[in-house]
Amino acid sequence: MAMINAYTGQSSTLSDEERALIARREAALGPAYRLFYQNPVHFVRGEGSKLYDADGNAYLDAYNNVASVGHSNPRVVEAIAKQAAILNTHTRYLNEVVIGYAERLLSKFPRELAHVMFTCTGSEANDLAVRVAKSYTGGTGFIVTELAYHGVTDAVSQMSPSLGKFVNLGEHVRTVPAPDSFRVPVDELGAYFARGVHAAIADMERHGIKPAAMIVDTIFSSDGVFVDPKGFLRDAVAEVQKAGALFIADEVQPGFGRTGDALWGFERHGLKPDMVSLGKPMGNGHPIAGLVLRHDVIDNFGRNSRYFNTFGGNPVSCAAGMAVLDVIEQQELQQNAKAVGAYLADNLRALAKRHPEIADVRGAGLFLGVEIIPRSASIAADALTTKVVNGLRERRVLISATGPRANVLKIRPPLVFSKADADTLTQALEEVLKTP
Ligand code: PMP
Numbered sequence: 001m002a003m004i005n006a007y008t009g010q011s012s013t014l015s016d017e018e019r020a021l022i023a024r025r026e027a028a029l030g031p032a033y034r035l036f037y038q039n040p041v042h043f044v045r046g047e048g049s050k051l052y053d054a055d056g057n058a059y060l061d062a063y064n065n066v067a068s069v070g071h072s073n074p075r076v077v078e079a080i081a082k083q084a085a086i087l088n089t090h091t092r093y094l095n096e097v098v099i100g101y102a103e104r105l106l107s108k109f110p111r112e113l114a115h116v117m118f119t120c121t122g123s124e125a126n127d128l129a130v131r132v133a134k135s136y137t138g139g140t141g142f143i144v145t146e147l148a149y150h151g152v153t154d155a156v157s158q159m160s161p162s163l164g165k166f167v168n169l170g171e172h173v174r175t176v177p178a179p180d181s182f183r184v185p186v187d188e189l190g191a192y193f194a195r196g197v198h199a200a201i202a203d204m205e206r207h208g209i210k211p212a213a214m215i216v217d218t219i220f221s222s223d224g225v226f227v228d229p230k231g232f233l234r235d236a237v238a239e240v241q242k243a244g245a246l247f248i249a250d251e252v253q254p255g256f257g258r259t260g261d262a263l264w265g266f267e268r269h270g271l272k273p274d275m276v277s278l279g280k281p282m283g284n285g286h287p288i289a290g291l292v293l294r295h296d297v298i299d300n301f302g303r304n305s306r307y308f309n310t311f312g313g314n315p316v317s318c319a320a321g322m323a324v325l326d327v328i329e330q331q332e333l334q335q336n337a338k339a340v341g342a343y344l345a346d347n348l349r350a351l352a353k354r355h356p357e358i359a360d361v362r363g364a365g366l367f368l369g370v371e372i373i374p375r376s377a378s379i380a381a382d383a384l385t386t387k388v389v390n391g392l393r394e395r396r397v398l399i400s401a402t403g404p405r406a407n408v409l410k411i412r413p414p415l416v417f418s419k420a421d422a423d424t425l426t427q428a429l430e431e432v433l434k435t436p
Pocket residue numbers: 120121122123124126149150151152217250252253279280289
């Protein structure tokens with residue numbers, strides 16, 4: 001599958017300077033990278049919910065979940081600078097900042113999830129989860145959703161069908177239909193998802209594969225954003241645990257308060273995962289990620305396999321992580337995500353009444369999926385969605401798209417997004433939808 005919202009080289013409005021930068025980028029970074037938008041954007045600065053281009057134009061960021069407490073957040077910047085000026089080392093020495101951060105982070109989890117192992121990326125956290133799950137269960141089979149994304153390492157790219165048909169799934173990986181709340185009646189959603197998981201386990205067993213784990217993004221972002229009804233994940237997790245396998249909650253997307261209801265997506269479903277992977281917003285752009293897990297799950301692995309990740313959880317990264325937690329708490333960003341997310345969803349549902357091509361508005365907190373279905377046969381759903389995403393970009397509002405049909409607007413702004421920002425987004429979307 002071609003990447004959704006990728007630049008195709010057909011831009012009409014780029015300056016000579018930007019064209020030259022694209023050419024240099026392609027020459028230096030090679031052919032595997034993609035830029036966003038028909039007219040790629042060149043940013044030089046960020047602040048709060050805004051990004052600024054080289055000409056000083058402000059863009060409203062309704063997409064980036066990394067700079068979750070706001071672009072260039074001064075508290076986080078100061079914490080990084082201060083710690084970098086004092087000490088930064090690999091992670092084989094005693095250091096108060098690292099231990100203090102680990103303890104503070106763990107205090108945000110159910111007591112059973114007793115340890116955190118630090119990595120630099122979400123991919124590494126999931127890769128470690130895969131190793132630990134294999135070691136703990138003695139199994140090799142993994143269950144993921146049909147359009148999952150879990151990262152770039154060899155192991156987890158084989159569990160990331162959203163990378164497209166040229167990236168093979170692992171032989172021991174089974175996919176299950178995502179819990180598509182738009183197409184499956186909500187009161188059947190839990191049973192529907194669990195049936196897929198049951199079938200995947202049966203198929204593994206028929207092939208002599210012992211299941212090791214199911215890993216899901218608890219907000220199903222690459223599958224199309226599925227969040228409700230709360231608790232629909234429970235039956236599927238029960239199937240997994242009945243088969244002696246583990247449940248890994250990938251919180252790289254929904255974690256750190258984004259859903260508004262809770263700090264972690266799994267909490268919305270009333271679940272206690274065996275392992276939880278963290279990433280993106282954890283350091284507000286500083287590369288820190290991690291795996292939170294139960295003691296018994298890591299016990300044997302810990303004794304037999306050393307774990308050392310040179311940069312993972314270094315003092316500067318941990319200072320950034322600590323500052324992120326401070327800002328989330330002090331600025332009540334989880335509450336903001338809930339309030340502004342609900343306000344934005346209401347705005348968008350009101351807009352849907354005037355523009356029926358908005359077929360569904362779903363989401364939790366500041367992670368919304370807006371399903372676009374054209375009302376006339378003259379344009380395909382993915383083409384209309386691409387038009388909307390690029391139309392917003394021309395109005396200096398940044399979002400992208402997701403889902404198996406590439407027809408779900410993905411709205412996932414920094415958690416400092418305000419109601420005024422939500423109004424700007426809604427007005428821009430209305431203008432785009434009015435444009436033939
Ligand atoms: N899991 C999920 C659900 C993700 O969305 C991503 C990144 N998009 C990852 C894992 C991988 O994280 P990273 O890019 O930090 O390796």
